[in-house]
């Protein structure tokens with residue numbers, strides 16, 4: 001009998017931000033395929049389960065081949081009748097290729113279930129004292145990837161939208177993307193926060209106006225993984241951060 005695949009969100013960092021359902025399916029799993037972005041204490045937790053553990057952490061530049069391999073493994077394990085967990089950082093459907101994996105499973109007639117997770121796009125700013133919406137500021141939020149593969153984003157519309165912009169995978173193209181926003185009229189004094197290793201003890205937050213953020217980020221040596229927030233909500237950090245756990 002064919003098994004089942006659970007595409008599970010691990011949350012953005014520590015074990016305390018994983019859902020109860022995710023914890024339950026991890027404990028029941030026969031095999032767990034996990035990404036490198038899941039936190040260390042979660043990796044320790046995985047070692048205590050009965051499951052076979054498969055590290056499928058992707059490396060930059062090898063995405064395509066690896067993804068095909070992961071898809072194939074999911075189908076193979078399920079066909080062996082196993083309860084398979086595909087564990088991904090944050091939420092599996094937010095820039096996480098969970099959609100592609102679900103599609104592949106559907107194409108192969110493999111039963112699957114999605115277990116949503118706490119996405120870094122919201123939780124990482126929150127842990128840094130930045131609510132991504134607030135009634136006093138922009139009335140919308142836009143989530144974008146900094147590594148837009150096909151250049152389909154309308155930067156002009158984005159610059160004019162009066163929305164908080166949250167960028168994932170945005171460190172390597174920061175300067176280029178900031179220039180696009182400035183070119184299309186985004187206020188150069190809009191505050192920007194870059195939160196590295198959010199929701200962990202190693203969290204670091206760098207704040208500067210849009211016009212300076214690329215230089216500041218370079219100077220302090222900002223590294224991925226980081227969430228970038230562009231918008232006036234960043235101003236709230238000053239008031240809120242002193243009450244927060246990792247500041």
Ligand SMILES: C[S@@+](CC[C@H](N)C(=O)[O-])C[C@H]1O[C@@H](n2cnc3c(N)ncnc32)[C@H](O)[C@@H]1O
Nearest residue numbers: 090091094096119120168169197198225226227
């Ligand atoms: C491939 S995307 C996966 C996003 C994930 N599915 C989610 O919902 O959080 C990876 C990006 O998520 C962000 N990210 C994930 N965890 C993070 C963390 N703990 N701190 C900062 N950024 C994080 C970074 O922008 C990183 O480059």
